[in-house]
Amino acid sequence: MLKRIRITLAVVFITLITLLFLDFTGTAQQWFGWMAKIQFLPALLALNVVVVVCLLILTLLFGRIYCSVICPLGVMQDIFGWMGKRAKKHRYSYSPAKQWLRYGMLVLMVAVMIAGFGGIAALIAPYSSFGRIVQNLLGPVWAWGNNMLAGWAAEHDRYMFYETDIWVRSWTVFAIAAGTLAILAVLAWRNGRTYCNTICPVGTVLGFVSRFSFLAPVIDTSKCNSCGLCSRNCKAACINSKEHRIDYSRCVTCFDCIGSCHKGAISYARRTSAATVAGKQTEVVDSSRRGFIAVAGVMTAAAVAKAEDKTVDGGLAVIVDKKVPERRTPIVPPGAVSMRNLTNHCTACQLCVAACPNGVLRPSTDAASFMQPRSSYERGYCRPECTRCSDVCPSGAIKPITIEEKSSIQIGHACWIKDNCIPIVDGVSCGNCARHCPTGAIQMVPSDPDDENSVKIPVVNDEKCIGCGACENLCPARPFSAIYVEGLRNHRII
Amino acid sequence: MxxxxxxxxxxxxxxxxxxxxxxxxxxxxxxKNNPVTGNQTASGEIPMGEMTYRTNPKTGEKVSILGYGCMRWPDLSGGVGRSDADLDQETINELVDYALEHGVNYFDTSPAYCRGRSEEATGIALARHPRDSYFIATKLSNFAPQTWSREASLQMYHDSFKKLQTPYIDYMLLHSVGGGEDAMDTFRKRYIDNGILDFLLEEREKGKIRNLGFSYHGDIAIFDNLLANHDKYKWDFVQIQMNYLDWNHAKEINPSNTNAEYLYDELDKREIPVVIMEPLLGGRLSDLPDHVVARLKQKEPERSVASWAFRFAGTYPRVLTVLSGMTYMEHLQDNLLSYSPLKPLSDEEKQFLFDTSSLIVQYPTVPCNDCKYCMPCPYGIDIPAILTHYNKCVNQGNIPETSQAPNYREARQAFLVGYDRSVPKLRQASHCIGCNQCIVHCPQNIAIPVELHRIDRFVEQLKQNTL
Structure with missing residues (x-):
């Protein structure tokens, strides 16, 4: 019964959280956005005391229920573990805790985060790992399915579904997500919750608390015949059936042992001051994932494409893809407040990246801010009516802002590159940047101050420019725009 | 939720x-009736041997009132042949065979049509039939400045014979005179200064060209000038845009255009045969607002909306043939039905159409007929697709005036989702830089960049909910 409740809740959580990362329409976010916000690490980084305290109390009362129900990465591993168990029954066995590894990882993580390398910490954080896997691996499949429906709807002149772009934001992060999934799948298939009890920092922290939990599985030694079935079915490898001891710091309260015992010797009950096993240290193979960090791709520069010759009757000019300009200061979305705030709070879960409807956000590949969101405007720009990333962020890295606030937050400023500017290169009038500037920061002025009729070029009023990238995105110069945005380390209000 | x-x-x-x-x-x-062909169900079979013919006064030859416009041949992508996909030659052959079988004998093409592939495809289809069973019309389409030279123009002329596989051209046209920033100047550069018009007149003497004429859009000064010189040039025919909307609303739609009534009367006075183009305004006169459709259908419930436009054009006796760019067999069949034989409009019916056109002009559509002469836009914009989508939304009532409009939500979704579907993002109006290079090519004189910027502002208002 307990197990059934656990599984039901777990399925609900993992399904809806997965949906958060997939649903690009933002509908799921409106209803289930809170599910991301109650994740431990994001809540901690958002300094969301209420959630953190509640989670700790929950663990103190019931053990690491969090790991079995709320944490999507944990539930995902259970799915692989379940498949593993179908392949071979009773496949687990007890092993002592690998304390030095657990605490080592925790200390490392805290140290790295304090040092300001949140991106590296994010490599081992559970919720963000899950987000990356869904966004990178499942996202394209979902979008593809949607596009099939959209195609069908278009044929029938319906407007319920609309097509969405399918693109990989960063191949590095894609590789990391794929690698994480592969390792977790193998570990979970063979040994259950190895990751949760050796690497996961959240698991370690909650383990401190669950050691003293009010309710827990307890072995009634009078009924136990030491058959060891419980131990061989424990995915956390925490039941020492020979000594009738359970390591509650590692137990994820899955209730599997209760069902596995033929004698009814295990029950979920108030704990007597029975033993908690402090594991002995043994040799361990460290499955480091740093090896998966690939190197960013190299860009090849190309000359600015010339506009196509004019013939008549049909045909479409070839449009060259825009390339990412080299920005001295990266751009982070409005609501991030500053580069520092983002770096300190971001868990790199990719929720904002998945939610961005304009193709602006993608994970960074810099070491210091690894996998944290960065803005770039080749595919779209930060549209004035959109606050999606600030709505979804669970960790306070991108703080909630309103649409009204957004148009007054300066996240960067536009810079003009004369050599790319179409009026100068092609000698035709343009002004597309000025026409689309939402704050009216760009004016078109004659290029020759003495000649009113000379071609007009854009001039930017830095005080008014908010760095939304409309100009950069809509600039006809390709592959490099004639106007591009430099980020601001600290956002300003104008 | x-x-x-x-x-x-x-x-x-x-x-x-x-x-x-x-x-x-x-x-x-x-x-009782087995519905096979949609619109024409009740009327049954497409009749054979019933086609109405008009006589060319110079040659005495009989020209079918329905002329096949070869600007919109189908391609293998299932669309109209201006994409990158190859033309669907097999289907083109079928269409040509069917048309000939049902009495169509006038085929109108140009070196520019279907991105330069129409003449060849038309030639292949027609060469499978006896040369004296059809008339070929083609044009000297030297729009682009790089083809204004005598050599380039002659090259284009001679290529037409090769591609159409014919020793003579039945109807040769100066293509779309009246366009360009300075229409008179452009005309001189295309046909006078390089001696091409004189050359064509010589070719007519030699019999290589059997009839010489011109097609006209735009600046009325050229039209008047060419007709004033009729004694010198002896135009065998002239091709004009004529339909029940342009008959006396052309000026209203665009002040620089001329009502078809004037054009027709001028030609009629001089007894010059008239070839009609855009009888359906590129399909705009069949894709009408619901209540206009209802009005037309009510009067002729068993006939298509388009049939009214074809009957209108055919009713005028000086008309030699009415061109229709028929991409699909269904279009061909519907038009055959309208003209086999032609049932001329009564005066009462004509008045009914003029009243209808007064209703149509109240809809603020952009007068784009999707001819694609403006394409390719050097900056990649898909101009006709944008304007066509906009017109569709106008006709369907999906251009809300304020966010308080009762259908605002649905209209907004239909407009925006439909926009992304009809036009890829990079080819939408937001990318129009206003270089104005397209304007001179538009036969309808649409101020394209102005319209695109207006549509783009509307899109922004919809997206930002600030309407």
Whole structure:
């Protein structure tokens, strides 16, 4: 019964959280956005005391229920573990805790985060790992399915579904997500919750608390015949059936042992001051994932494409893809407040990246801010009516802002590159940047101050420019725009 | 959650729709007339040997009132042949065979059509039939400044013979005179200064060209000038844009255009045969607002909306042939039905159409006929696709004036989702830089960049909910 409740809740959580990362329409976010916000690490980084305290109390009362129900990465591993168990029954066995590894990882993580390398910490954080896997691996499949429906709807002149772009934001992060999934799948298939009890920092922290939990599985030694079935079915490898001891710091309260015992010797009950096993240290193979960090791709520069010759009757000019300009200061979305705030709070879960409807956000590949969101405007720009990333962020890295606030937050400023500017290169009038500037920061002025009729070029009023990238995105110069945005380390209000 | 319910509703409706379709299919077997060809169901078979013909006064030859416009041949992507996909030669052959079989004998092409592939495809299809069973019309389409030279123009002229596989051209036209920033100047550069018009007159003497004429759009000064010189040039025919909307509303739609009534009367006075183009305004006169459709259908419930436009054009006796760019067999069949034989409009019916056109001009559509002469835009914009989508939304009532409009939500979704579907993002109006290079090419004199910027502002208002 307990197990059934656990599984039901777990399925609900993992399904809806997965949906958060997939649903690009933002509908799921409106209803289930809170599910991301109650994740431990994001809540901690958002300094969301209420959630953190509640989670700790929950663990103190019931053990690491969090790991079995709320944490999507944990539930995902259970799915692989379940498949593993179908392949071979009773496949687990007890092993002592690998304390030095657990605490080592925790200390490392805290140290790295304090040092300001949140991106590296994010490599081992559970919720963000899950987000990356869904966004990178499942996202394209979902979008593809949607596009099939959209195609069908278009044929029938319906407007319920609309097509969405399918693109990989960063191949590095894609590789990391794929690698994480592969390792977790193998570990979970063979040994259950190895990751949760050796690497996961959240698991370690909650383990401190669950050691003293009010309710827990307890072995009634009078009924136990030491058959060891419980131990061989424990995915956390925490039941020492020979000594009738359970390591509650590692137990994820899955209730599997209760069902596995033929004698009814295990029950979920108030704990007597029975033993908690402090594991002995043994040799361990460290499955480091740093090896998966690939190197960013190299860009090849190309000359600015010339506009196509004019013939008549049909045909479409070839449009060259825009390339990412080299920005001295990266751009982070409005609501991030500053580069520092983002770096300190971001868990790199990719929720904002998945939610961005304009193709602006993608994970960074810099070491210091690894996998944290960065803005770039080749595919779209930060549209004035959109606050999606600030709505979804669970960790306070991108703080909630309103649409009204957004148009007054300066996240960067536009810079003009004369050599790319179409009026100068092609000698035709343009002004597309000025026409689309939402704050009216760009004016078109004659290029020759003495000649009113000379071609007009854009001039930017830095005080008014908010760095939304409309100009950069809509600039006809390709592959490099004639106007591009430099980020601001600290956002300003104008 | 709203969206979710919508989707569920959607699927439900889908199911109902499917059920309805199958039900119709079953009951269809019981009714007396077996519906095979949609629109023309009740009227039955497409008649053979009933085509109306007009006589060319110079040669005495009989020209079918329906002329086949070869600007919109189908391609293999299933669209109209201006994409990158190859033309669908097999289907083109079928269409040509069917047309000839049903009495069509005038085929109008140009070196520019279907991105330069129409002449060849038309030639292949026609060469499978005896040369004296059809008339070929083609044009000297030297629009682009790089083809203004005598050599380039002659090259274009001679290529037409090769591609059309013919020793002579029945109807040769100076293509779209009246365009360009300075129409008179452009005309001089294309045909006078390089001696091409004189050359064509010589070719007519030699019999290589059997009839010489011109097609006209735009600046009326050129039209008047060429007609004033009729004694010198002896135009055998002239091709004009004529339909019940342009008859006396052309000026209203665009002040720089001229009413078709004037054009026709001028030609009629001089007894010059008239070839009609854009009888349907590129399909705009069949894709009309619902209540206009209802009005036309009510009067002729068994005939298509388009049939009114074709009957209108054919009713005028000086008209030699009416061109229609028929991409699909259904279009061809519908037009054959309208002209086999032609039932000329009565005065009362004409008045009915003029009243109808007064209703149509109240809709603020952009007068784009999707001819694609403006394409390719050097900056990649898909101009006709944008304007066509906009017009579609105008006709369907999906251009809300304020966010308080009762259908605002649905209209907004239909406009924006439909926009992304009809036009890829990078080819939308937001990318129009206003270089104005397209304007001179538009036969309808649309201020294209102005319209695109206006549509773009509207899109922004919809997206930002600031209407």
């Amino acid at each position: 709203k969206n979710k319910i919508n989707r569920r509703d959607f699927l439900k409706r889908m199911g109902v729709g499917a059920a309805a379709v199958s039900a119709a299919a079953i009951t269809g077997c019981d009714s």
